[in-house]
Amino acid sequence: MKPKDKYEIISELAKRRGYFWPSYEIYGGVSGFLTFGPLGALLKRRIEDKFRSFYMRPLGILEVETSVIMPGEVLEASGHVESFKEPTVECIKCQRKFRADHLLQEFGDMTDTETEKLGLQAVMDEIGNRDIRCPECGGKFSKPEQFMTMFTTTIGPYSDAVGYGRPEAAQGIFVEFKRIFESARERLPLGVVQIGHALRNEISPRQGPVRLREFTIIDVEFFLDPENRKCDRLDEVENEELRLIIAENKLKDVTEPVTVTVKEALNRGIIKEEWLAYFMALAKKFLVELGVPEEQQRFIEKLEWERAHYSVQGFDQEVYLDRWGWTEVSGHNYRTDYDLSRHMKASGVDLTAFKESESGGKRFIPHVIEPSFGLDRLAYVALEYAYTKRKNRTLLSLSRDVAPVQASVFPLVSKDGLPEKAKEVYLMLISEGFVVEWDESGSIGRRYARADEAGTPLGITVDYQTLEDGTVTLRDRDSWRQVRSEIDNLSQRLHGYFRNKLDFEGLGELIER
Structure with a gap:
């Protein structure tokens, strides 16, 4: 019998533990649609929050939410009706x-x-x-x-009011640029992100969470002055190494990436825009923090006929997956003023910015650098790279800041007041903002195993010693090491741990085995 690949293993685990499964199963299922269960929905939310803290807050990027259904004229102006x-x-x-x-x-x-x-x-x-x-x-x-490959609908009862399900979140940002720009005090550069659902009527999606008809997309549109495209944060990443398959090598069928620093890639003209290189470096670091080693990532440049209709230079970030090989997880494009120019022409509305000069100033159409991520793919990638075995047990070694459930609370046995004390600890942690799970079913070993398979970083056990001295046992998911920690300062220590300011040993006194 052919051994199971990681996708099959992860899919079975995902159904069992509530990460994801095919939608509409009771009606036979429909390919291209996926339901994220309790743990899967939490995982996606954690990755979203990590993205916000990693990308958005340091750069002052603003977030918006626009409609999923778009009037036909919007996507005609953007070129999607013609090109999609x-x-x-x-x-x-x-x-x-x-x-x-x-x-x-x-x-x-x-x-x-x-x-x-x-x-x-x-x-x-x-x-x-x-x-x-x-x-x-x-x-x-x-x-x-x-x-x-766009879903078509009608808006209201009028058959001539054609609408489409948006194939990307970016167009919602472009058509609302005027309002967003004004609310941001007309400053440039200006980053705007939208995280939400997109729809693509894929012809034959057969790759689970990798190719969906409805999915969650993260589109960042970074607007800048075309005459001042310098990146003022380049020094933060200029020594970061990127593994690139560049266009000229693709034409020669060379598939081995070259490894260059961001600074070298810009100096050699491999990457033409500083902000494009900056966001590519951030994307690499973000995937590393999700558990993907650098050597399992690469950026592949799109040739002219491969690029989207709006792009003058683009790179796809790819991650190596067990079943599908190199798989795109994000795209990075220099869109110039394509979108704003098209919408300005089609709508007749001024979408320019103004800058002062010695001669009195002038108006211009901002250019755009775009990083775009598929959140469902990121969630699956995190699961595949977290999957491991230890002594025939399955572990999901998710990083502590994206694990859906942060800790499980266990009474050692269901008697002698231990469940009541454990419930106190459980409710205290919930009141402190932690996502914790209660489990008193089965042996303590089986409960540990369930938590390990679900990817929960910590197990908190209330035992007889707890009743004596007010301490609990904390168990680390990956190493199975244990420490004793006082209940009185447990919340404070856990906050430090989940913010990566404390390691496991910092949570208490190590129990020697």
Whole structure:
């Protein structure tokens, strides 16, 4: 029997422990939709909060929330109606439809760089030449057609009021730029983020949380003066190393990344914009903090015909996954003034900024640097890289600041006043703002194992010694070491621990085994 890969293992664990599972299971399920359970929803929220503290607060980035449904004219102006299409083929035998370029990549040994530049006739020729058949029934395919990958709807009772489910959160920021800019006292540079749902009507999503029809996106739009694009925080990251597959090497089929510092990448013109390089370095560091080593990350430059219609330079950040290999988790693009110019022209509304000069000043359209992340992918990546085994036990070694539940509270046994004392500790921690779980079912060993598999960093056990001296046992998920800590200062120590200001040994007196 073929051994399970990590995706299969993580998926089974995720269902069992309440991280995620396919949506609408009782009706047979619908591919491309995923339900995040109690732990999964918490994990996503933790990653969001970490993103806010890591990216937003140091740079003073503002957050907005705009509508998911967009009027047709917005996405016509942005170019999405024209460009958001993919080649699709239909199986003549079973009538299932598939994205043609993905078939060529999965079964035809072609790269995305090779398939990106193929027209519909060339796609058909390649499928025929490589004898690619339907992966479901083995049937032959029809001629490829372009398929609109945005969800279409009507707004209100009027059939001519066409709307779309937004394929990205960015457009909501661009169309509201005037109001946001005014509320921010017309300062540049100005960062604006939106974290919310996006919709893409994927043709044949078959990659679980990696390719969804409804997903959570983090779009940061960083507006700046096109005549002053210097990054004033570059010294913070200029010595950070990035693993890059650059455009000229892609054209030579060189897939081994070059490792360069941010400073070197800018000096050599590999990365053309300082703020683009800055955000790429932050993205690398952010993934490291989610548990992904640097050597399991890379940035791959998009060739001209691969880039989105709005981008003049772009890099995808990729992480290596057990089943799917190198997988995109974020995109970094220099969008220039493309979006604001298009919306300004289509709406007739002035979206320029003004700057003073000796001659009296002038108006200009701000340029945009965009980092964009898929939150669902980040959550899955964190789970896959956290998965480990210790003495035949499954552990999720999630970093303490993204683990959904921070601690589990256990009475050693369900008698002699221990449950009552443990409940006091449990309620005290909740009142202090911690996310804790109560578990008194089964042996203490089984309860530890359940918490380890769920990724909970700490186990707090109330035992007979607790009744004598007011201390509890704290158990570390990863090392299984234990310390004794006084209940009276437990909250203070835990706050330090979860803010990464204390290590485990700082929580109490080590219990020697």
